[in-house]
Amino acid sequence: MLRLRPPRGSARATHNSPILGEILIVSAAALLAYMLALWLLSLRLRDVSIVDPGWGAGFVMVAWLAYAIGDGCRGRRLLLSVLVSA
Helix, strand or coil: CCCCCCCCCCCHCCCCCCHHHHHHHHHHHHHHHHHHHHHHHHHHHCHHHHHHHHHCCCCHHHHHHHHHCCCCCHHHHHHHHHHCCC
16 A cells, blocks of 8 residues: 555654655646647647657656655665666
């Protein structure tokens, strides 16, 4: 089971770090804005084929957002972002 909040009384419960839900909301909002802008551009250009390569860039954007606002081992977050970007 995936926990969105740390258990009460734990050391992380008192730490003011972003929780998984906050990271998901920020990522979803960024993806929505990015894909909406890409779709509007495709309408203007009358070429929907530009949306397909945009999906890969969306994954990269989410990986770096999670790196920037997430918590935990910085090395693991960096490794994940670099692997998604490669």
